[in-house]
Amino acid sequence: MHSMLRRLGREIVCWESLTDPGRRSRLFNHEIALDTIKRKKGTEKVEALCLNFQCHTSDKLTPEDFESMANLRFLQLDHADIAGDFAKVFLNLRWLRWRGCPQHLQVTNFHLGNLTILDLSWSKVTKDWEGWDQIEMKNLRVLDLTGCADLLVTPKFSGYKNLAILILERCTQLVKIDHSISDLKCLVSLNLKFCIELSRLPVEVGHLTALKELLIDGTSVQDIPISIGHLKQLETLTASNCFSLSQLPRTICHMTNIILLSLDGSRIAALPDSIGELVHLKHLSLRDCRRLRKLPSSIGNIGRSLVELDMSGTRLSKFPDSIKNLQNLKVLRMDSCFFTEFPPDIGELTSLKEIHASWCRSIEGAIPNNITKLHNLRILRLRHLRISSIPTEIHQLSKLQILDLLHCNMIKELPRLPSSITVLYVEDELKSSHLP
Structure with missing residues (x-):
């Protein structure tokens, strides 16, 4: 959001109640928000509350701090610690941002039945983090674990079957994705960018039949599993700077809805002839694929869809004759x-x-x-x-x-x-x- 627009919005919120912040719809200032909840001045008008302790504090937030704000929909708890019985406290919460969450939780009945977005980015969560079992969030749609550097193996996903977006970007120590990812039948976006230690994708990725976006840029993935051919809804596949990736499976031809394919900087030496069957492909980027010397003649078969072709930095010395068929380029x-x-x-x-x-x-x-x-x-x-x-x-x-x-x-x-x-x-x- 543009800073001027944000500032205007915050000024409008302040005018909702000049003297009593607890009657405003949004409390975005940490000091004001903390003072409001500690003095039990929050009301049902508060829908968004932002707390950012910068680093962990010895103070613990309790259910009593929030119980007067029954309509809370967005809660930011960066580096905060909570303790107590939270039954019936966050019944309307839709979005929880808890960056720097504690490794050990002291909560009970932490039921977030309406939670849609959980942002735990830049936290020290691991596969065995207590929150995976203690927080009930059966309707979760977005899980953001960006920058969780302690995560070696992903948690089990069986309890999040409605998940649509999974972000694991910059989990720099991640080496394995749990096989239960196959349970995510509603997943449309999987972001693994810059998981630099991740060298393989599980075969179960091919079971994500609703997937539309797969981002593996900057990983150490060596092979894309043959099962990827089952991803008939996939529209975007980016594998830029995958310096260990040397080939694409022939089954890529079954991904007939793909629109964007980016392999910049990979070790790809040749494209499979079946690439000509990607009849909806609009953007093909092979920039800096320095082992690539030619394009298959079948590339002309996608002449009705391809609008952008990037061959910069390859060893290509000649286009195939079929290049003239790219009439929409x-x-x-x-x-x-x-x-x-x-x-x-x-x-x-x-x-x-x-x-x-x-x-x-x-x-x-x-x-x-x-x-x-x-x-x-x-x-x-x-x-x-x-x-x-x-x-x-x-x-x-x-x-x-x-x-x-x-x-x-x-x-x-x-x-x-x-x-x-x-x-x-x-x-x-x-x-x-x-x-x-």
Whole structure:
């Protein structure tokens, strides 16, 4: 949220009761909130309460501190400790943020039947944390364990069958996901980004039939299980900077709803031919896959859906002939590749809006004339190429706004450029001497 909007909202809340904070709907200031509950001044009007002790305190919060706020829906208890019988205290609580929660709980009847979101990020919870058994939260939809560095193995998930979003990002010591993850039939998002010690995904991931988003960026995952082919609802799979990942399973072809596939920086040396069956794929990113030397010809089969293709930093030296079938491609990124010439069929990709081909040091000669057929082109970046000229008909590209020819030292003269250009990068000598 923008800080100005947040400040405006807080001012509006303060005007709800200028002299009695306990009659406001939200208590977002720690000192005011703590003073209100300790003096038992809270009322049914309070729906959100924020406490942040910065570090653990010896004081314990009790059920009596909260019982007057029956309509509490959001509670922040960062680094707080609680003790006592909490039966019928948090009946309407929907969202509990408890970062830095204690490892040992002194609570009974901690029933959170309506809890939807539990945020325990940056806490020292482990697989054996007492809260997994002591807190009843059968309707939980979101579990956020971001940055829980003591978590080696995930807890059992059997008690959270309504869970839709599971966030384990930056659990840097996590090495195993419990097999009970297969019980999460409602899970739509699984975030494992930067779990750097995680080297394998359990086969049971393939049982998450409702999953739409799987994020494993920055993990040590070596293989994606064949069972991933069962994830027919999956729309996003990102595995950027998975430096141990060397291949994709052929069963990826069964993930027919996938829209985004990102494998940036992985050790992928080849894509399976079955990738051509991903008929809804819109974004394919293979940036810095330095072992990748070619694309399968089947990539042309996704011509009706693919809108962005990023091959930058690969060892690709040639596109397959089927590249001309990518009729809906809007963004082509091929920076720092090993092409010796511009793709000869580039003019067939009439939907292209952006071409990024800088630092392709092997490209020589002239840019093909058929590039002038790209009437939708807005950005053309050719920095650090050894090209000798650009087509004289380039002025026909009436939508071209950015042209980057910086350090293209073989170009001695510029033709007439489109009047639509707003940003031009060329050497000063060329700009002063040859611009019309």
